[in-house]
Amino acid sequence: QKEVEQNSGPLSVPEGAIASLNCTYSDRGSQSFFWYRQYSGKSPELIMSIYSNGDKEDGRFTAQLNKASQYVSLLIRDSQPSDSATYLCAVNTGNQFYFGTGTSLTVIP
Amino acid sequence: SAVISQKPSRDICQRGTSLTIQCQVDSQVTMMFWYRQQPGQSLTLIATANQGSEATYESGFVIDKFPISRPNLTFSTLTVSNMSPEDSSIYLCSVEETGYYNEQFFGPGTRLTVL
Numbered sequence: 763q764k765e766v767e768q769n770s771g772p773l774s775v776p777e778g779a780i781a782s783l784n785c786t787y788s789d790r791g792s793q794s795f796f797w798y799r800q801y802s803g804k805s806p807e808l809i810m811s812i813y814s815n816g817d818k819e820d821g822r823f824t825a826q827l828n829k830a831s832q833y834v835s836l837l838i839r840d841s842q843p844s845d846s847a848t849y850l851c852a853v854n855t856g857n858q859f860y861f862g863t864g865t866s867l868t869v870i871p
Numbered sequence: 872s873a874v875i876s877q878k879p880s881r882d883i884c885q886r887g888t889s890l891t892i893q894c895q896v897d898s899q900v901t902m903m904f905w906y907r908q909q910p911g912q913s914l915t916l917i918a919t920a921n922q923g924s925e926a927t928y929e930s931g932f933v934i935d936k937f938p939i940s941r942p943n944l945t946f947s948t949l950t951v952s953n954m955s956p957e958d959s960s961i962y963l964c965s966v967e968e969t970g971y972y973n974e975q976f977f978g979p980g981t982r983l984t985v986l
Binding site: 793794796798803804805806807808811813850852854857859861862863864 | 961974982
């Protein structure tokens with residue numbers, strides 16, 4: 763079983779809609795959780811970190827963490843074409859980072 | 872967050888040669904890592920670059936093929952030795968910034984093509 767699992771997509775949403783990206787992890791002892799955005803040909807950029815159960819909002823982005831279900835999600839409100847990218851979920855477990863394979867998001871104008 | 876630079880940004884190399892990639896950080900960091908990302912794939916950790924000691928390699932990666940140096944807390948190099956076309960990939964360095972919770976940030980990457 764992989765440490766971090768994501769649907770590879772592709773996920774397509776119309777401009778202005780909410781994009782929902784999901785991630786599950788296997789180790790209940792995981793302490794911190796991250797979402798990275800990676801544009802084609804670029805390196806991953808950290809966009810959200812979350813450590814506690816519940817929601818964390820930053821602009822149009824909301825990260826949601828449910829440790830009991832071992833589930834992390836990223837919601838992007840009012841999706842824009844510039845949000846089209848691959849989103850990587852990462853988990854810090856025992857001071858080691860594990861990355862998911864990424865979900866490709868396309869926002870259609 | 873720390874500003875990370877990598878050189879070269881891209882290169883095209885011949886089979887059998889070696890390439891050294893440099894990673895420079897604008898502040899001192901304890902943890903530096905080297906990753907590989909093959910086209911359409913996620914990140915694969917090659918090794919942790921340890922300052923003052925030998926790098927810690929992940930399964931499937933060996934020092935003879937990927938020698939790493941870490942002479943100080945702001946700089947590291949990764950060499951890809953005796954290259955083959957299978958080594959064509961993006962190579963990324965990253966740093967871990969410590970705090971209450973640690974966060975990891977990536978350099979811009981080096982796109983390597985081996986002919």
